[in-house]
Amino acid sequence: MIKKPSFPTSTTRPLLKALDQNDGVKKVVKQSADELLVINAVLKKGIPDQVQTGDVAQALEKTADIEDSIQESAKNLAEVNQLLEHEVDERILLERELLAAKTPLTLANKELKKS
DSSP states (O other): OOOOOSSOOTTHHHHHHHHHHHHHHHHHHHHHHHHHHHHHHHHHHHSOGGGOSHHHHHHHHHHHHHHHHHHHHHHHHHHHHHHHHHHHHHHHHHHHHHHHHHHHHHHHHHHHHHO
């Protein structure tokens, strides 16, 4: 996980917001998948095998498919989070390098103005 800068800059602030929002969505999606898994397991266990035919069988199969889809979405969101974290880390590093390069130039400019 990234260390968030004390003072997010205008370039990192939107990425940090996107990262936080994505993380929230990822948690909701994961929780939904977990709940659907439990519901599907209860239904399969509670409905006798001889009744698990026709529409009931299709509904059970569809919930399993939806569960898989939600799990895949949670995985994709986790990958997006990693990409966002990497981008934020890179921007923070570049901003620090830029600040380090600008500081001597600013001091030199002040010295030139004094002259």
